[in-house]
Amino acid sequence: MRLHLATLLLIPVLFGCWKKNGAKLEDPEKLAKVTAQLTYAPEVPAPLNRGPSRVTVNLETKEVIKRLADGVDYTFWTFGGSVPGPFIRIRVGDYVDFTLSNHPNSKMPHNIDLHAVTGQGGGAEGSFTAPGHSSTFSFRALNSGLYIYHCATAPVGMHIANGMYGLILVEPEEGLPKVDREFYVVQSEFYTKGKYGERGLQPFDMEKAIAENPDYVVFNGSVGAVANGNSMEAKVGEKVRIFVGNGGPNLVSSFHVIGEIFDHVYGEGGAVVSQKNVQTTLVPAGGSAIVDFVVDNPSTLILVDHSIFRAFNKGALGMLKVPGEVNKMIYTGKTVDSVYLAEGGAIQTMPDEKAAPAFAAKDFSERLKAGEAAYKANCAACHQPNGEGIASVFPPLAKSDFLMANKNRTIDIVIKGLEGEITVNGQKYNSVMPSLGLSDETIANALTYVRNSWGNKGDEVTPEQVKARRGK
Amino acid sequence: MFFWGTLLLILNSALAQSPSEVLIKKGTYVPFFRDLNESDQELGPLVVDKYPVTNKDFLAFVKKNPSWKKSQVKALFANNRYLEHWKDDLSVSADIRDLPITNVSWFAARAYCRSKGKRLLKTSEWEYVSDAQNKQNLDLILNWYGKTGTKLKPVSEAVENIYGIVGMHGLIWEWVDDFGSAILSNDSRKSNESSKSLYCGSGSLKAKDPSQYATFMRFAHRSSLRADSVGRTLGFRCAKDLITDKGDL
Numbered sequence: 232m233r234l235h236l237a238t239l240l241l242i243p244v245l246f247g248c249w250k251k252n253g254a255k256l257e258d259p260e261k262l263a264k265v266t267a268q269l270t271y272a273p274e275v276p277a278p279l280n281r282g283p284s285r286v287t288v289n290l291e292t293k294e295v296i297k298r299l300a301d302g303v304d305y306t307f308w309t310f311g312g313s314v315p316g317p318f319i320r321i322r323v324g325d326y327v328d329f330t331l332s333n334h335p336n337s338k339m340p341h342n343i344d345l346h347a348v349t350g351q352g353g354g355a356e357g358s359f360t361a362p363g364h365s366s367t368f369s370f371r372a373l374n375s376g377l378y379i380y381h382c383a384t385a386p387v388g389m390h391i392a393n394g395m396y397g398l399i400l401v402e403p404e405e406g407l408p409k410v411d412r413e414f415y416v417v418q419s420e421f422y423t424k425g426k427y428g429e430r431g432l433q434p435f436d437m438e439k440a441i442a443e444n445p446d447y448v449v450f451n452g453s454v455g456a457v458a459n460g461n462s463m464e465a466k467v468g469e470k471v472r473i474f475v476g477n478g479g480p481n482l483v484s485s486f487h488v489i490g491e492i493f494d495h496v497y498g499e500g501g502a503v504v505s506q507k508n509v510q511t512t513l514v515p516a517g518g519s520a521i522v523d524f525v526v527d528n529p530s531t532l533i534l535v536d537h538s539i540f541r542a543f544n545k546g547a548l549g550m551l552k553v554p555g556e557v558n559k560m561i562y563t564g565k566t567v568d569s570v571y572l573a574e575g576g577a578i579q580t581m582p583d584e585k586a587a588p589a590f591a592a593k594d595f596s597e598r599l600k601a602g603e604a605a606y607k608a609n610c611a612a613c614h615q616p617n618g619e620g621i622a623s624v625f626p627p628l629a630k631s632d633f634l635m636a637n638k639n640r641t642i643d644i645v646i647k648g649l650e651g652e653i654t655v656n657g658q659k660y661n662s663v664m665p666s667l668g669l670s671d672e673t674i675a676n677a678l679t680y681v682r683n684s685w686g687n688k689g690d691e692v693t694p695e696q697v698k699a700r701r702g703k
Numbered sequence: 704m705f706f707w708g709t710l711l712l713i714l715n716s717a718l719a720q721s722p723s724e725v726l727i728k729k730g731t732y733v734p735f736f737r738d739l740n741e742s743d744q745e746l747g748p749l750v751v752d753k754y755p756v757t758n759k760d761f762l763a764f765v766k767k768n769p770s771w772k773k774s775q776v777k778a779l780f781a782n783n784r785y786l787e788h789w790k791d792d793l794s795v796s797a798d799i800r801d802l803p804i805t806n807v808s809w810f811a812a813r814a815y816c817r818s819k820g821k822r823l824l825k826t827s828e829w830e831y832v833s834d835a836q837n838k839q840n841l842d843l844i845l846n847w848y849g850k851t852g853t854k855l856k857p858v859s860e861a862v863e864n865i866y867g868i869v870g871m872h873g874l875i876w877e878w879v880d881d882f883g884s885a886i887l888s889n890d891s892r893k894s895n896e897s898s899k900s901l902y903c904g905s906g907s908l909k910a911k912d913p914s915q916y917a918t919f920m921r922f923a924h925r926s927s928l929r930a931d932s933v934g935r936t937l938g939f940r941c942a943k944d945l946i947t948d949k950g951d952l
Contacts, residue, residue: 338936340923362936
């Protein structure tokens with residue numbers, strides 16, 4: 232009896248596979264061999280179409296001097312010569328043989344901690360490599376998700392701050408839902424001795440890094456790395472997915488795409504869709520997020536960290552261009568540009584204020600001149616500069632029978648306003664003219680101008696006449 | 704002809720008088736990585752090479768000790784990059800003669816020092832005489848660590864520190880005798896405590912002053928090496944103990 236039990240237990244061992252956390256731990260010797268395709272940001276390797284395999288991944292660490300911003304160079308410590316390092320795409324169940332090589336010209340030893348690795352230091356312990364050497368270790372991908380990898384050699388903060396990070400995607404068994412386009416974007420900060428934009432080869436500033444006060448916050452390793460001439464592109468109607476990483480070393484990102492909404496967010500780069508219809512999602516330092524959206528409308532979408540001074544003053548700005556005709560059923564752009572008279576154009580004075588010295592026109596020609604100005608300031612918005620009005624909305628004043636028929640009525644209207652139907656030059660108007668609160672002098676001047684312009688032949692209107700009508 | 708000859712003689716004798724060794728009196732080294740109850744370390748007196756060993760020095764050694772020729776060296780004692788910058792076994796071009804020797808393994812460095820009746824410095828001695836904890840040296844140290852590439856300069860052009868030793872910083876990484884114990888071993892057979900110091904910042908828990916990240920880099924570099932490793936910016940110098948009954952040294 233005992234023998235049978237023992238044999239039963241031995242079977243999984245004999246066949247070289249047993250389960251852990253749902254992932255089958257196949258004997259690595261039995262897995263098909265494949266070499267991982269690596270890409271540089273913003274490119275992403277093609278979706279996988281294979282079962283669990285034995286994957287070879289080779290990364291090189293290199294120290295390179297490159298552009299951080301226009302006129303600004305920096306000594307980057309990198310995986311693969313770029314910041315971020317290459318995108319690694321594997322699937323759950325893979326057994327990865329990972330070789331890290333440190334270029335002999337490197338000053339520093341380097342290693343790698345992949346957040347996808349379940350093991351000492353995430354692989355850091357097995358990959359500590361002196362310049363001119365290589366280290367190899369192997370690991371099994373147990374959990375699907377989008378993971379950061381970074382160098383973890385002391386002082387760790389400095390190795391990360393100098394650019395040593397990238398993303399590794401572990402596809403779930405069924406793969407990710409199909410999209411038309413995928414992009415790779417990593418946000419990170421740089422701490423330089425000089426201020427933002429200060430030219431030359433800028434050294435790393437440890438004190439600023441400890442104070443968490445960066446000079447640069449960028450996407451993909453430099454200012455403008457995915458903007459303007461380097462923008463990402465998509466076609467209208469395409470479903471776009473962005474694998475977003477945050478290398479830190481310190482800041483959390485509030486990732487937002489101006490002009491779009493994320494249809495789905497895999498929060499923190501995990502295995503499930505955690506939210507839909509998200510405007511801005513958090514990407515932790517040393518973490519990630521997966522977002523996707525359909526580009527419904529052509530525009531230039533702007534990727535930002537919505538801690539907004541980072542976007543406009545430190546470089547955290549990227550672009551996704553979607554060319555084509557704007558779909559006016561979704562967004563029209565500006566259709567009306569008009570003057571906005573917040574108080575109706577009248578000059579309002581506070582009770583305590585000393586009134587400005589009153590202007591008083593001395594004669595007809597002065598009144599006419601003053602009236603032109605008063606008309607332009609108070610009446611032209613509706614009745615138009617040449618008194619033509621707007622058909623069926625604002626009655627004309629030019630050659631207006633209604634205007635000229637009754638002087639007192641005209642003065643009353645300007646004092647009190649008017650509502651209800653009227654007929655002007657044979658046209659019906661049923662609008663509201665507000666009381667503008669103008670002074671006697673202003674009304675007199677404006678009306679004198681109106682009744683003597685654009686073909687109207689009338690006489691002067693005096694302030695005394697206006698005053699006389701007030702009270703009536 | 705006669706004039707130049709005399710000039711040369713005068714120059715030679717002048718150089719012969721400047722010491723190539725520096726006396727270091729007794730001192731105390733405060734360990735950078737301190738274990739619980741670990742006390743400060745006494746050192747000295749010792750005599751330290753003023754300059755790192757140069758290509759010229761090492762060539763003289765190889766000529767006398769042919770088993771250390773590039774083509775002869777045993778694979779156990781140096782990897783296949785050993786002396787990669789020498790065109791062949793005994794050829795050191797004029798432009799690299801006065802540069803510090805590089806691409807030599809710990810075994811090779813020890814053999815050289817032994818041939819002079821000396822030894823490599825211990826980590827505690829090296830850190831002490833390099834005056835690394837002096838904040839005034841920080842810029843020099845960090846600028847070199849931050850600069851990539853392997854451009855070397857003649858040892859005479861390196862910086863002299865307060866002890867009168869030249870080129871401790873800003874020139875090359877240097878072998879020490881106990882490089883393997885710079886940080887605790889990452890041998891997984893030991894308890895897991897040991898490997899934590901190496902990675903992911905936990906080393907900073909043990910260090911005296913975490914802001915001394917320049918020193919971190921030096922310790923990290925040492926612990927990445929193997930005895931047969933060579934490096935394009937890794938060289939060495941020698942020292943010997945001064946055994947004396949005089950209490951004042």
